[in-house]
Amino acid sequence: MKTKFPSEKHYELLAKDFPSVDSDITKSYLEYILICQKTIAKIESYLSKIEMTNSQFLILLCLYVSDKNIDNITNISKKLGISNVTVSNVVKTLQIKGLVERKKLKEDKRFSRVVLNKKGKDFMKNFIPEYYSKYKGLFKEFDKEELLQLQFLIVKLNLAIESMSGKEKFWW
Template identity: 30%
Template sequence: MKREDKVQMIIQLKEEINELIHKKYHELAKKYDLSLEQFHLLIELEELMLDVDNEFKAPTVGQIAKNINNSQNTVSERITRLENKGLVNRIKDIDDKRISRVILTDKGRKLIESIENEASSKYLFNSISSMEDIYIDSLLKNLEKLVEQMNIIK
């Protein structure tokens, strides 16, 4: 096999790993009684909240809808379902009472954290742990080298 083919195969395997982890997220969403749309909405809201320092600057339903390319009505219905599960809250904008801002509740944050921990950390950890030591050592050495190369090339 040519060098370029090997590199392409590595990239393909990385994508396959990402897809397997993504499927694990979906399994866990179902386990926690979330539709895929609800789960993706929670993740989107978490990302939008990263730079928000107070709840009155939280994203509006319209902003969320625009970000995920859905209608405002569709997003509003999904938010209502998440609100009924205690995962998000709507708060009225302090300047314009017609606008609702959406925030994650502690329960919503904890659920996302649990799913992320189970999907990424535990799933990957258990998968690697089940490998023989020789393969773990080799994988570790090669991933360290890859990170080193990626830092050089940037």
């Protein structure tokens, strides 16, 4: 049987070595980070079967739900919390796959918008229902009230993360 990490023993060691650290915050943080890692690993494993990365899928999804299916690199970067350089490189890959196009702005030819083309729209229309069938299993044990509570907590956590931007420096 696998030992859960972190176990209560691990938390006790941390509490002993760092008595000023709030153990509830530490538990919540570590559990959050670990579940994020597990979730991303599962998503990436699934997407790799169709030769897609998580970043590629997130950008396609962002474009699919954007107004008029048009967005620029900077807006995508801000929406997803991914650097402009990474978004630009991922968009190049999506262009090679024939799923998106860059269109120069009429008012300023130096800038372009990223557009989900017909092939990209068709891909998303076919893929989203299949993808949904995979991730809905994550929440099958939650009732409606628990899902609403989870959504509330996620929004609250996101607001806390956003309020820390620029104010506190992390190791990452």
